[in-house]
Amino acid sequence: MDILISNWSGVQSLPETYIFPPERRPGDHKIPSSKDIPIIDLETINGPERAQTIQQIIKASQDFGLFQVINHGVSRELMDQTMALFKRFFASPAEFKARFYSNDLNASCRLYTSTLNYENEEVHYWRDNITHRCHPLEDHINHWPDDPPYYRKVVAEYSIEVRKFLLTILELICDGMGLESRYFEGEISKNQLVSVNHHIPCPDPSLTIGMQAHCDPNLISMLQQGDVCGLQALKDGQWVGVEPLPGAFVVIPGLQLRVISNGKLASAVHRVVTDSKESRTTIGTFLIPSNDVLIRPADGLLGSSDMLYRGYTYKEFFGTFTSNNCEAETALECFKL
Template sequence: MASQVSSCLDVQSVPESYIFPPETRPGKLTVPLCKTNPVIDLGKAVGQARTDIIQQISEACQRFGFFQVHNILFYSITSTCLINLFCSFENSLKELMVSCKDFCLHQTNSLEDHIVLWKQVINHGVPECLIIDTTKVFNDLFNLPAEDKVNVPEKNGWFYTDSMKFSSNGVHLWRENIKVPCQPLEEECVQLCPEKPNRYREIVVSYVKELRKLSLRILELICEGLGLEGGYFEESSEVQLLTANYYPPCPDPSTTLGLLRHCDPSLITILLEGDVSGLQVFKDGEWIGVKALSNAFVVIVGNQLEIISNQKLKSAEHRAVTNPSEARTSIATLINPSLDFVVEPAKLLVNDLNPPLYRPILYKEFVHSSRAFGPDTEAIKYRISSEL
């Protein structure tokens, strides 16, 4: 890395200030990849099939606290399909190679298994060229010289931090991070975009707008799944924050973390994980890895959705681990209420048999009473519930 973080993290062994205590670090045990990742086809959320998609989303949010959406459009692999795809533009060629690799790995499976594999067709609607451009522009930003990155304006919600600016009990995270306020998308916010890298403003603004549309689409499906009136989440999703993380290769991932174990304080988080896996979710008493899918999004249930649903939907505890050989860039879009929004269980979801599990709380009170990482994000929820 050509940055001040590279001078700290481009090393042969992990510096002591980055080594987490044994009870916190990932350790050397292999974390299994989740083989039943909930994958939702948003393209089918119309007509009679809409009910099935809503049910799939509800079940995924209840069982896992997250689900995936992506744009792979293969139902089968035929010679005609291969020829057409090879003749298409460059981005499709990359996708094809990944698909052919998967196909070869599954040659011993039954025909029925192949059909199931290719029918995991997800249509989130965000152009793949925009996803690729957005990932590249953040990679370019993180690889700028240190003096260019420290000039990112740290006001009005903008904040750039290298690995030395955040610590948990004196231990630093193995990452760089930038936070970008992006909804409401006011002119002042747009003008504060960094001048470098080239096209940053154009690309990120376009990405923000597409993610806004995607988030409203997903929230409306969740709303229907809970039995709430249409548009219920409009007021609780007025604020949108983008946070991008860069995780350099790490000589010993068993001792470090890119992000601590936490629940998101958002309504939902839409994560662009990239091509390198690193997201892990805590489920049923153990960590499971979420396989990175090219051009895919992981939708994570946040604390606010758990509260509003009166715990019908469960926020997902998760963390980010590092990789010994590959750098990883992830881009998370957090959909939040405004600071003055009162977060409480939806009235339609509580009654004598299902009393509210949380008291009403201003979102800013929730944020100020909890920390960004660690058990506090869980503790604040139960503190709210215990004060009923």
């Protein structure tokens, strides 16, 4: 699979098909990490500081649309083991990786490069990706890689633990916003993807990008960054770096949380820049509504305020989102009242 950048070695110059037009280039990609990105400590979430921690999550979701979480309950050993496993996968021989290359969105496990529209793109993103469908596990696990033999066991355990974590965050949001308990369980968070991006060292990070600026269309997202900078978020019209904190998860409310909260919660615009010297591997986890679930602002959050969005199915939203070049504001405008 010569189109996979993880199969390349010793790249000295950036291929022309990865050079973006000037208006889409990251420019000064070495943006300092922001000291203002909220860090939420869940260590005492079941103690007397619970209410304060919940309000920190709500405020971070309102003001920034992104926050980092420490002491989240997922063991550092499992995090490190999973990261090492995915790095090993991308370093595997091309013949092995070719078994998983697919453009089928419904595949239980698929490997691709840039985006699923690679063949029709004028310019490619500097990334490879392997995505696993994870819930329910028994429907998908037998389609995942089985080399090394413990691959499926580790990724399964990781997917279970991070799902528990994200459902905990959603339950805390319920508590903080006055929604009924378990509002976000069931069909509205049914689907789960573990999506791993890999970026090899880039000859000229100023000319290309690892992932375009975007908002996540799903319910909620989580990122395990590793130790190489690259994630940037848009705050007050300026890009800021999201520092990789050892053992932390980055949490990003998705556009469905923005709608369900009737615009009270934000979803950060974010992008990924490349590095000239080091490879970067990150593990994302996404909770996604089932296609036919009805999504609308929650009754308990309306009060005296008008409902901003009409109800729709997630399938309808995602189709609108993709047909509008994944532009969040353009897509949301189609559902405003």
